[in-house]
Amino acid sequence: MLLDPDGRPTAAGKGSLPDAEALLRGLAGMIAARRFNEQAGVLVRQGRLAVYPSSYGQEACQVAAAQVLADGDWLFPTYRDTAAAVARGVDPVEVLGLLKGDWHSGYDPYERNVAPLTTPLATQLPHAVGVAHAARLRGTRTVVLAMCGDGATSEGDFHEALNFAAVFRAPVVFFVQNNQYAISVPLARQSAAPSLAHKGVGYGIPGEHVDGNDLAALLDVLSRAVDRARTGAGPQLVEGRTYRIQAHTNADDATRYRSDDEVTEWAAKDPIARLETYLRAEGILDDTRAAAFAGAAEEVAHRTRDGINRDVEPNPDDLFRFVYAEPTPQLVEQLAMVRDELSREEGHR
Amino acid sequence: MLLDPDGRPTAAGKGSLPDAEALLRGLAGMIAARRFNEQAGVLVRQGRLAVYPSSYGQEACQVAAAQVLADGDWLFPTYRDTAAAVARGVDPVEVLGLLKGDWHSGYDPYERNVAPLTTPLATQLPHAVGVAHAARLRGTRTVVLAMCGDGATSEGDFHEALNFAAVFRAPVVFFVQNNQYAISVPLARQSAAPSLAHKGVGYGIPGEHVDGNDLAALLDVLSRAVDRARTGAGPQLVEGRTYRIQAHTNADDATRYRSDDEVTEWAAKDPIARLETYLRAEGILDDTRAAAFAGAAEEVAHRTRDGINRDVEPNPDDLFRFVYAEPTPQLVEQLAMVRDELSREEGHR
Amino acid sequence: MTTIAVEHETLSTAQALNRALRDALAEDPTVLVFGEDVGPLGGVFRVTDGLTAEFGEDRCFDTPLAEAGIAGFAVGLAMNGMRPVMEMQFDAFAYPAFEQVVSHIAKMRNRTRGRVELPLVMRVPYAGGIGGVEHHCDSSEAYFAHTPGLHVVAPSNPADAYSLLRDAIASPDPVVFLEPKKLYWAKGDVALRSGREPGIGTAVVRRQGTDATLIAYGSSVPVAIEAAEVAARDGRSLQVVDLRSLVPFDDATVCGAVESTGRAVVVAEAAGFASVASEIAARVGERCFHSLSAPVRRVTGFDIPYPPPKLEHLQLPSVDRILDAVDDLQWEDA
């Protein structure tokens, strides 16, 4: 921890805080991420999104993950990390494509080097190692930051990815957002280790845990991990300890498995309030700037709302267009069948 | 290490060696295991076994794994651990059933509580956890010892098994025989961890490594782990460092990936010679007793040879008898087809 | 064994499954229910609702998030006297367990010459039609049905959901139990019971008909029935067979039905290529060849990854597509 929950620098924090510019960028990012989470929640209630796994309360992790990367680097988000993808510059409407139901991945992964958001947990981690190893073979100095949740650390793919990364010294930073739950399952049912950061030991990978609601600390730890990976020193594991303030998704009922008190306690450690207090206390943030951040966040929310509310007629041809580079004869037939069916329906009207 | 490669007690060894009776039993077991390995090798060369993965050089691990268990306990061997199964009292001919090609598992796993030898690596480890957890639910004080190789630790199933065991505090001892290779792949390509025992840390499981050619040390470490599990203190990970003196199987050409020097160096650390030297030096072992051990080993070899050389006509009905408790209508038809085909062949003769 | 139907209740499929688990847990202390979020939460579809509260943490519990681990753990529990009922949270999330299913669950009895049996159930919420995002709507039955050593069943209504799940738990063999997600909320009359009847392996004719036979299972049965109702209004009499069990396969009922009509359409949601629908079409073609007045037609999902919600209606066999296929059955020859 560099800043305590009340926004005061800790002993460790004094002297090693990221510079003011970085903290301001981070704060702006978090404010936008929070607003994005809220907006997406509204869109779900309005029936415009099928489902939304919110990162409300985890905005420091979301923003830090994006902020520590250079342009050519890669981000591998997990399904909850929509706000991180947005922070990295992916169009917020495209990011929500999956959850709106338009298409599986709404954005071009190569545009900002953000891998597609997908739901099978931990399965993206070996991909991240492959991308990193390819970067090394190609002689680029790309770093890959791969995110997953506390629950996902139990999957075999987590293990295999960390081990491959270690053996090949691939430039990957594994960033576990420990938000204390996997849907309803608490951390204690997920792992008996002293910390998730300890999981690095079995691979010969340095592991570090950090207060995941302390943006300053996250930027510090993740940047060092990214720098280290970039110099060829190999992968690293970072556990950010945070909390999923909202239910798993809108479909979830969190009261079935956790107490209001617990939520309240964590809400008091809010990552945004903490940093804002500090920056105001230091005179780095004033009302004008704060208003500008809120305005920018509103702008993102507005664009999101607008884009999601604009319906694009889905194109049935798309079902068959992207399965292979060239459709198989079988798909050509099947597409003709669908077109025929639709044209007859059309005729009926 | 309790006994050094020359059979002298180390500093640690002095005072904490297992009792003479246990060491004598272990020596007898190792002599029998060695003879069994040699015999199986001969049977392969004679074409009586399809293939044999030898544990030559790893006899201390093989014997210790069996010796530390009580009668009701379970042993989960990996495919190489035929000698461990024999040491546990499974009929040597039945143990080799898989490798002779008669049937997949030649022995009844419930007879000596030894799980079937199968080849998909690490996949037996979650089974071991399930058996252990069932034992706890049923209120028995059963302990499960589950074996695997250094290579198998890279599999996702290894990870998931250790994690389940830790979370459920299941009475399982995971015993990794680190024989330095997975077929041709050396340990360094398998793991970058300081040791395989370190892999316990990420699960909150104590990990210990031990000289896998030192029977005394193995008995000591494994017994303590078994005792601890039996008291309900949870799982443990033990790495035994040993060496696969022979090729992976008869089908392998080990000269392609390792040097003769390396083999020679390890051969000098032979587990049998070491213990024998010590026991003779201490006057615990004399020629009569040694001859008795050799005789018993010869007896096992003899039984093995005899049994494997006796061919049992395979019964085609067996193909269909055990797939389900009751054959499906489909299998009834298919069996009839095979019988019909065979009876027509019979007719032709 | 005899079945004693003790009472009738109107239940949704999810409730019927919940009731089957409850009755099994109550009757047999070796039954264990576990998986991801099946404990206090009661499962994401509430199929295990209330079971931890009623039977305690030892009988219904959450595991770490690892499907291969869950399946392998179930193998060990079953080896040591338990009857595990594990839940895979969604169809596509059963794939990490595939190795355990194919290489151990399906093979253990055979491997050990019947000495080690694995009386376990793998519950898999399957198929689409609920607007689910990628990986939440797969129809994975072909992977299991192709694997010798597994029983594979799929109920199409609450009554079968209850009785097939009771049968599956009572079975000495591993059963992959496919729960059509879109039918979770459909209600129906359920005959509760104690004891068991030999239910796995029998298909049932859901609707009599004389012109053609629709063969369906799981989530496709209600669509097939609806198609038959629509066809009836147009004067065409369609028979509907509900397989219930994919493995074992009830050749007698299926062939009897097809022979009585001379025409057949197979309906299934999964991608058609090398699927259970292929098997049905091939079997019917082999066994009823001379009764057939037209080729056996298949109405299946296309050979594409399951589409996003906005397009899934095109992937699912619809009444229209079924009726188109029926229209194709060369009636001019009739």
Added chain:
Amino acid sequence: MTTIAVEHETLSTAQALNRALRDALAEDPTVLVFGEDVGPLGGVFRVTDGLTAEFGEDRCFDTPLAEAGIAGFAVGLAMNGMRPVMEMQFDAFAYPAFEQVVSHIAKMRNRTRGRVELPLVMRVPYAGGIGGVEHHCDSSEAYFAHTPGLHVVAPSNPADAYSLLRDAIASPDPVVFLEPKKLYWAKGDVALRSGREPGIGTAVVRRQGTDATLIAYGSSVPVAIEAAEVAARDGRSLQVVDLRSLVPFDDATVCGAVESTGRAVVVAEAAGFASVASEIAARVGERCFHSLSAPVRRVTGFDIPYPPPKLEHLQLPSVDRILDAVDDLQWEDA
């Protein structure tokens, strides 16, 4: 693209595959070969023999022992400009990678609307007939062929082994490349080449015939040809189609062949239920219905786990079983 056949050589299947890898590695610096024991050892079947020595550790290398990791690693490499060719050591050891294959390899292009393509190859030594112990003789093609988004090919001779592997590596789509283990040592003439031709997706008539068509692929092709030779001595003229590619499927060649003979037998080693053989029988039944004088018969593995070595001869489609099926094709009607 054009093909330039540069020379001919007599090679075993394993050597032809080795040569294909070598030529691909030499032509394209983004091709990478990896897996378990493919480096200094050269693979347990020596298919990668000498490649590490020739191309260096970066191009052909051993990985940790973890198949899901290997497959997932390949996905990432392919996302970042490489053409990975991974080896699964044996058929059954590809199952741990199933999740990666089904949920990512097969779906990535579609998921990203063609933006991310995965030009990767998964080599799988498959099928039996080599006296291998449990888990070393599975025929896993149905699992892959049923999964939309994959190409699935299986050569039946050294020449196709070479050219199909070149095509597979050059393909912009993921290809599951099934290598019939029992044909590794079979020798044949191989046309080496640079460049590529559009080879994936075309079946070939291996032997002309007029009375019935045998449809086979991979390891079953030589058996089908042998059966045709035996039948010829008895005066029956059997045509043999070698599919080569299971996905895409060459309907034109298969239907043309069946229509020309009016009778068909499908031959495949895998368990028959819900298999590729089911698909072929179903397709032929659907598409060639009015040309068929008899039901399409299937000669496949039984629906049992692959047997131990001493009994595997009964599981494998044999010349006798094929000829029995041909005899069954209701010749009295002819």
